[in-house]
Amino acid sequence: MKPLVSLRGVEKRFGSNPPVLRALDLDVHPGEILTLLGPSGCGKSTTLRLLAGLAAPSGGAIHWADPALQKGLGYVFQDPTLLPWRDVFSNVHLPLQLAGLSREAAAPRVEEALALVGLLNFRQSLPRELSGGMKMRCAIARALVTRPALLLMDEPFAALDEVTRFKLNDELLALKSTLGMTIVFVTHSVAESVFLSHRIVVLAADGGEIVEEIQVNPRAPRDAEYRLGPTFSDLSRHASKALLRAMGEKA
Amino acid sequence: MRVAIEKMREALVAATPPLLAFAAFLALWEWAVWQWGIPAYQLPAPSVIARKLVDDRALLFSSLLVTLSITVQAFLIATVCGVLLALAMAQSKWLARIVAPYAIILQVTPIVAIAPLLLIYLAPQQAVLVCAFLVAFFPILSNTALGLASVDHALLDLFDLYRASAWRRLIYLRAPAALPQFLAGLRIAGGLALIGAIVAELAAGAAGQGSGLAFRIVEAGFRLDIPRMFAALALLSFSGVAIYGALSLLSYLTLRRWHESARGRGF
Incomplete structure (x- = not known):
């Protein structure tokens, strides 16, 4: 099967430090x-x-x-990286909002993503009101909302x-x-x-x-x-x- | 509702000791003045100052209005200019590099030394306005710029990932993230605007011009009307506290839902 993405001889260095990656070959x-x-x-x-x-x-190629x-x-970071001033719904809405989709238009997809991670009942909660696991679920819902x-x-x-x-x-x-x-x-x-x-x-x-x-x-x-x-x-x-x-x- | 009542009760309990201490201080002052028969032109008793506040209310309050109106104008102009410049500096590192040293020079130069100079070039009211603006401007600029610049890197990555435009990055991320620092800057600037206005009025008052509250202090000093000096001072003090209180309330109401600074601390 053809890989989704292939890294060939990929190198990454930061400044004059030794490379973090030296010629990585990897298929996904x-x-x-x-x-x-x-x-x-x-x-x-x-x-x-x-x-x-x-x-x-810094070198090599990535073929998609x-x-x-x-x-x-979708990307889930080490930390939940939620916007603390937004409730759960608005945090999950963010990727669609940045793509120009209004709150109303995005609502079915946001709710679907929230349902997938079991946070539908917490849509109005703020990040500080969630446990560590729930914050991460919210971050996962945000990553999944763009399907x-x-x-x-x-x-x-x-x-x-x-x-x-x-x-x-x-x-x-x-x-x-x-x-x-x-x-x-x-x-x-x-x-x-x-x-x-x-x-x-x-x-x-x-x-x-x-x-x-x-x-x-x-x-x-x-x-x-x-x-x-x-x-x-x-x-x-x-x-x-x-x-x-x-x-x-x-x- | 019950939570609100509970909070008010807590605030009342917290405010009681300092209020009691202040009342005790006033009582001691009153007692000392009567006990030793200190004349009012040396140290007026609090009751004399209070009577003066009532008797001279027309003069004192119209002067207070002049000072406060200039303070508020200067504060608003400083807020608009400070925020706009901070936004421009966040967009352009070059602009930030050019502006930063001048902003710092402006901040470290004592305003008392600038005021007489301003009075040479400007009408007294304008000089007072500019003076108040100059001291209020820097904390708003520096705090807002700091807030805009210190957004969590992971959140910037998130916005990069979704290829957010500069405008959306500003309104959805940088601006709300900078809000706590901006509001802290406002609180500092509010008090400073009043100080700047007073300093300029004092300088203008010494030259026999102006009609603000600081001018009344200088004028009363010339006439050895010490109770009126105290009465004007009390009004200024109260105005400063009111400005600080109003801006703290604004900060609390804006941030209470999500920011730690507005949760569980009262200062």
Whole structure:
């Protein structure tokens, strides 16, 4: 299948510092959940920013199967990045508002997105009135309201407690099966990457080279049993070893 | 409704100790003046000042109106100019670089030293207006510029992602994000506008011109009418407090829903 987007020899450097990314080759296939796993500073967030067009590569090329894909993608940041003076509805309305859609015209789509993340009853709440998990759900609804074919997520659950993170992992998979979008997910959590992904790409600490690519059976049911089963622990061990190698230590 | 009543009760409880302290201070003052028989031309008792306020009300309040009207005009002009310049500076780094040093020079130059000079070139009323404008302008400019410039980077990324135009970025992101700093600037500028007006009136008053409240203070001083000096001073003080209170209320009402500064702090 033709990839949605391909990175070829992509390099990114900031000023005269050593490059964050040195010749990264990566394909994102339609419908998959691809996780970029790696230690801090390995360039995984930078890769997402390059895909989103928030930064330009210093070298190499990014090929899109359809250039409209990049314009319509969804992005979930590390922090919820909600506008504190807007209520939940208005925050989710924002991307459509910036595209020129009035509140009334956008209402059905905003409400649909809010229903997807279970925040319909909180549409008039302000961000400060929401828990950390609810804020992140609101950010996800905002990313989904434009109905993106590709969703980029930059360690969205890293700041949440484990119970909430598990819950949001489950919810994300449910959203994925409802909406079918492709997801590129950045994390430094081995467990999260194994639970969510169809494919895990482990990036090296220095220069973001691909240390290993781990395939996960996309049809395996992802439920509480999966988290406790032998497949999950085998894959976790495998990914942990790759992560150690990525950090330059002997596995 | 119940919450509002509860809040008012809390505010009353909070205001009681300072009000009691002020009443005690006035009582002590009154007592000391009578006890030692201090003449009114040295230190008038509070009751004498209060009587003076009532007796001279026509003169004092018409003068207060002159001072306040200039203060408000200067404050409004400073707000419009400060915000417009801050917006222009947020759009153009070059303009910001050119303007910033002059804004700072203007701010650090003592207004007392500028006032006599302004009086040479302008009519007294205009000089007072310009003087009040000059001191009120800088805090609004610097606070608004700071607010516009210190928007969360992730939020700017978000607007980049959705390819927001400069105009939409301004009205949906930068302007609301700058509101708390802008309102803090307004609170400072309100008090400063009054000070600027008074300083210019004093300078003009020394030259025998003007009709504002500061001029009444100077005039009463010449006549050794000390109670009237105190009465005029009390009116100015009260006006300053009222301006600060009104602007604090505006800030509270605008920000109370979402900004930490308006939540749980009373100063």
